[in-house]
Amino acid sequence: MVVYMTIEIGGTAYTDSVSVEVNKSTSTNNSSSSFTATFENTAGYHKDDFNINDSVVIKADIDDTTPNTTVFNGLVEDIKFEGQGSTKEIIVLTGRDLTARLQDIKIEPEVFNNTETSEIVTDIMDVISDITTTNVDVTETVIEHISFNHLSIFDALKQLADLSGRYFFVDVNNDLNFKQKNNIVSGYIFDNTNVTKSQFRQLDREIANNVWVYGDKILVGVRNSFTADGGSVYDLDYRPHNTNVYVAGSTTPKQGGIFNLVTGDVGSPTQYLVDFDGARAIFVSGTQAGDNIPTSGVDSINIDYERKRQIVKFGIDRVSETSYGRKDKVIVDKNIIDPSAASDRVKQELNDNGSPIIQGTLNVSNIVNIIPGQIVNINLPNSNQININYDVIEVTYKFNTKNNLSNNVVSIKVNRRILEFTDTVKQLILDVKKLQGEETFDSEGLTRLEFATGSFGFRIAEWNVKTRNVGDSFVLGHPVNGKLGSPVVGISGGQVILGSSTAGAFTKVRSGTYLDI
Amino acid sequence: MVTTNYGKENLALQLARSGTIPQYLAIGSGSGAVVPGLGSLVAEATTRTFYNGRDTSTSKKVTYTFSKSSVAMSGINLTEFGIGAGSTISTQDLWNREGFEGLDFDGTIEAEYEIVFEVF
Numbered sequence: 001m002v003v004y005m006t007i008e009i010g011g012t013a014y015t016d017s018v019s020v021e022v023n024k025s026t027s028t029n030n031s032s033s034s035f036t037a038t039f040e041n042t043a044g045y046h047k048d049d050f051n052i053n054d055s056v057v058i059k060a061d062i063d064d065t066t067p068n069t070t071v072f073n074g075l076v077e078d079i080k081f082e083g084q085g086s087t088k089e090i091i092v093l094t095g096r097d098l099t100a101r102l103q104d105i106k107i108e109p110e111v112f113n114n115t116e117t118s119e120i121v122t123d124i125m126d127v128i129s130d131i132t133t134t135n136v137d138v139t140e141t142v143i144e145h146i147s148f149n150h151l152s153i154f155d156a157l158k159q160l161a162d163l164s165g166r167y168f169f170v171d172v173n174n175d176l177n178f179k180q181k182n183n184i185v186s187g188y189i190f191d192n193t194n195v196t197k198s199q200f201r202q203l204d205r206e207i208a209n210n211v212w213v214y215g216d217k218i219l220v221g222v223r224n225s226f227t228a229d230g231g232s233v234y235d236l237d238y239r240p241h242n243t244n245v246y247v248a249g250s251t252t253p254k255q256g257g258i259f260n261l262v263t264g265d266v267g268s269p270t271q272y273l274v275d276f277d278g279a280r281a282i283f284v285s286g287t288q289a290g291d292n293i294p295t296s297g298v299d300s301i302n303i304d305y306e307r308k309r310q311i312v313k314f315g316i317d318r319v320s321e322t323s324y325g326r327k328d329k330v331i332v333d334k335n336i337i338d339p340s341a342a343s344d345r346v347k348q349e350l351n352d353n354g355s356p357i358i359q360g361t362l363n364v365s366n367i368v369n370i371i372p373g374q375i376v377n378i379n380l381p382n383s384n385q386i387n388i389n390y391d392v393i394e395v396t397y398k399f400n401t402k403n404n405l406s407n408n409v410v411s412i413k414v415n416r417r418i419l420e421f422t423d424t425v426k427q428l429i430l431d432v433k434k435l436q437g438e439e440t441f442d443s444e445g446l447t448r449l450e451f452a453t454g455s456f457g458f459r460i461a462e463w464n465v466k467t468r469n470v471g472d473s474f475v476l477g478h479p480v481n482g483k484l485g486s487p488v489v490g491i492s493g494g495q496v497i498l499g500s501s502t503a504g505a506f507t508k509v510r511s512g513t514y515l516d517i
Numbered sequence: 518m519v520t521t522n523y524g525k526e527n528l529a530l531q532l533a534r535s536g537t538i539p540q541y542l543a544i545g546s547g548s549g550a551v552v553p554g555l556g557s558l559v560a561e562a563t564t565r566t567f568y569n570g571r572d573t574s575t576s577k578k579v580t581y582t583f584s585k586s587s588v589a590m591s592g593i594n595l596t597e598f599g600i601g602a603g604s605t606i607s608t609q610d611l612w613n614r615e616g617f618e619g620l621d622f623d624g625t626i627e628a629e630y631e632i633v634f635e636v637f
Contacts, residue, residue, distance in 0.1 A: 456525050461578060461635035463615050465598070467626045470587045477588045478624065491625050506629045510617045514635075 001366060001407045003060060004067050005399040007037060009076065009093070010054035016040065018090070019400040022058055022072045026169040026372040026393060032099030032154075033169070035072050041081065041089040050079055056095055060368050060397065062407070069369045070172040071397055073097060099170045101128050102154035111147040117164040120146070121178050124153055131170055136178040139164045145338035155430060162352075163344055167373050167391075179373055182391055186374035190362055196408060197363035200383045206419060208329035208353040209320035213345045215311030215336030224303045230296030232285040239279045240305035245272050248299040254292070311339050315346035320354040329353070360390060360414040365407045370395045376414065390414035462513050466506035474498045525577050529636040532579045533571050539600035539612040541565040542583035542630055546594050548616065556609035558597050563589060565604045577637065583630040590622035600632055 007014055018038045025033050035056060039046050054076040061067035074097035083089030096103075105127060112120050117139040125133050141164035148156050161168050161178065168178045224236050228247075244253040259275035259282060271292040273282045281303050285293045294301055321327075329349060336342050360378065370376070372392050378385045394413035403409045417423075472490030474497060475481040481490045490496040532538055547559025566589070570582035581600060596619045599611035613632065622628070 456528065457637050459635055459637065460613050460615070461633040462631075463613075463633070464629075464631040465595070465617070465620065466629040466631065467620070468629075469626050475587055475627075480624075481587075510620060512615055512617070 001062050003062055003368065003399070003404040003407055003409045004065055005058065005060040005397075005404065005409075006067055008055075008057045008059075009037075009050060012049070014039065014049075017399075019398070020058060021399070022395075022397040024071065024169075024372050024395040024397075026167045032103060033072060033074065033097040035074060035093075035095055037093045039091045039093070041083070041091045044089070046091050047081075050076060050091065050093055052076055052079065056093075058397075060399070060409070062366065062368055071368065073172040073174065075100065097170055097172075098131050098174050099154065101131060102157065102170070103152055105153050106150045107148040107153060107156055109147070109149045111145070112143060113145050115143055117141045117143055117160050117166070118178060120160055121157060121168075121176075124148070124156055125176060128153070130174060132173075132175045133178075134175050135171070136176055137166075137180065139166065139180075141165070144340045146341065147335055147337075149335075150436075151433060155433075162348055169372060171371075177373070181373075182375060182389075184374045185389075186370065186376050186392070188367060188370065188374075188376045189379060190364055190376060191379040194364050194366050195362050195380065196365055197411075198360065198380055198383060199362075200358065200360045200380075200385060201418065202356050202358045203418065204324055204327075204356045206353050206357050207320065207324050207327045207355065208349055209317040209324070210326055210328045211315045211346050211349045212328075212330045213313045213336065213342045213349070214330070214332045215338070215342045216334045217308040217310045218337065219306040220309055222305055222307050224305075226301040226303075228294035228296050228299040228301055230293070232283040232293050234281045234283075234301060234303065236279045236281060236303060236305065238305075238307035239276050240274060240281070240303075241307065243274050243281065243303065243305040245281055246302040246304070247294050311336060311342050313339065313342040313346045315343075315350050317350045317354040320350075324356070357416040357418055358390075359416055359418045360385070361411065362414070363408065363411045365410070367410060368397075370410065370412060376412070378414065393417055459514050460512070463511065464508050465510040466508050468504055468506045471504070472496050522577075525636045529577045529579055529634070530573055532634050532636075533573050537602040537610070539581065539602060539632075539634070540568050541601050541604050542568070542585070543599050543601050543606065543611060544585070544590075544593065544595055544630075545597045546619075547597055556611055557601075557607055558599055558611065558614060560597075561606045562593055563606075565601065565606055567604070568600075578633055578635045580631065580633045585628045585630070587622070587624055587627040590626070590628050591624035593622045595620040595622060595628070598630060 005020060007017055007020055016039060018040055021036045023034050035058060041047060056072065056074050056076055057070060058072040059067040059069055060071050061069050075095050076093050077095040077100070078093070080092040081089070082092065107124055110124070118136050120143060121136050122133045125131065143160070143163060146159070157168050157178070160166070165181050166178055167181055168176060171177055219241060222238060224234070226234050243256060245256065246253055254271040255269045257270040257273045259273040259278070259280070270284060272284065275282060283292045283294065285291055331345065331349065333345070336345065362378070370392055372395055374392055375389045376392055377387060377389055379387050392412050392414055393416070396411045397409050398411075399409055470478075470481060470491070472492045472494040473481060474484060481496050484496050484498070486495065488496065543558055543561050543565050544563065545558035545561040547561075549559050566583050566585060568581050569584050572580040597614060597616045599614040601608060601610040601612065603610050
């Protein structure tokens with residue numbers, strides 16, 4: 001069996017590629033599908049054939065010289081010329097599929113409440129016109145609250161997918177697939193008849209069975225009431241924010257200051273001080289400070305303030321803890337401003353990370369059309385994988401003469417991705433974005449500055465003044481040529497003639513043209 | 518924020534419809550710098566002339582043509598012309614002013630004027 005591959009770039013089919021590599025991926029892998037194509041460029045043979053944003057379509061099939069199975073549909077994003085002398089020159093093209101659009105476009109600040117997940121997905125996809133949403137499946141998950149502040153669409157979809165047990169990818173028809181995990185069975189079985197190389201790895205590095213999720217802090221109102229006892233210090237139940245103090249039934253709040261920062265000198269308007277850490281309100285007293293102490297046994301004191309309540313949820317997976325020992329994970333996400341969202345996050349973390357991660361990598365033959373996200377059956381007893389179903393999370397194609405002829409093009413990655421250094425960096429970047437986006441909210445007014453081609457203008461493209469001699473033509477009202485009949489003659493000395501047969505054509509004598517400099 | 522070719526083409530066609538479109542030729546003998554804010558010739562002479570031809574066959578362009586007889590041009594040192602919306606001379610309604618080296622008309626020659634407006 002032989003694998004045949006075609007690559008079409010910018011609408012032109014090329015048959016002289018040295019190698020083509022395609023990596024098909026889903027959100028589970030935190031990346032888009034991509035391709036790398038290498039061409040010989042001897043003496044600049046292909047020097048002006050390729051352009052950034054050219055379309056790329058790669059097809060492959062087994063034992064079919066005109067393959068029809070599309071394995072990649074995307075765009076050229078990087079063109080690299082390499083060479084040594086004029087005979088060892090190559091061009092390396094790389095690019096991504098339209099998942100790149102999801103990574104390139106950020107969501108303007110937007111909040112969703114009590115919305116089913118797929119509705120949120122289709123709403124935020126509205127800004128992308130060249131990706132359809134036909135395969136965004138309705139979920140059973142209603143998100144009670146979620147906000148996006150200039151987060152990339154890809155990262156937003158990743159959050160939604162994680163919360164609803166879905167994965168997503170943009171297929172070769174440029175349609176967004178938002179599908180339930182572990183749900184689509186491919187029917188493929190991989191065993192010793194079609195697996196040429198395999199690796200399975202199991203590790204407990206990512207296990208978490210005691211999970212804390214801290215969300216944002218919310219201010220809530222509190223009132224502490226007292227009857228004046230002659231003292232100056234009144235203890236509050238909580239550390240106070242935005243404090244107002246009312247004495248003797250007055251509706252006018254007292255003038256406040258900060259404890260240890262402001263002293264209530266005589267003549268100072270300050271009447272009380274707030275000791276935040278001590279959770280106290282202290283009336284300034286004494287003759288030097290001006291006596292502001294409420295009258296003992298008579299004056300009522302109402303202290304209104306707000307206290308911060310942090311959204312925090314904790315969850316534990318005792319089965320996991322018994323099996324693998326206690327492994328803690330603390331998540332701090334100020335974008336969580338709803339307790340139920342924090343609960344959902346705890347459940348998701350325990351569900352995803354309660355067990356060790358198994359990741360498998362297989363080189364397979366005789367099969368080309370494997371779609372990430374689908375379930376495959378693996379039966380490799382020597383690796384302790386006996387008829388186990390796994391999700392495909394990544395498919396890699398390495399087309400070159402040797403691999404194509406030996407039917408050794410495809411490798412797949414299954415089950416769970418073991419986090420790598422790049423994932424850590426990616427998470428750091430996301431965390432920084434979240435921090436930066438915390439104070440970003442939707443604005444009623446937004447100044448937009450746009451640059452674009454296609455605006456219109458108006459100009460004089462050309463003007464001409466042309467003349468011609470009237471000769472002996474009759475001209476009504478003309479002092480000479482306006483008279484007919486012998487012996488009268490025209491200005492050219494001949495008989496005046498009706499019509500303009502002697503006048504000839506107009507000649508351009510003055511003109512102007514717009515020059516596009 | 519993109520103006521399409523279709524939009525430009527049809528905008529150009531609006532220049533050949535009714536309303537305060539350029540349709541009367543103004544000629545003059547004035548001189549001096551072309552001032553976009555002027556809206557009239559420097560020294561407009563004689564009456565204005567209605568166009569005798571409009572051509573919209575070229576995409577995004579409208580070509581106006583005007584004729585002036587040898588009698589109408591007689592005695593004029595032509596140095597400027599423009600096209601305006603109305604027939605009343607010296608009105609600030611010109612869409613353009615073109616200035617050039619003087620051209621004497623002594624009654625023996627007639628003139629044709631041609632101007633091409635373009636939306637780009």
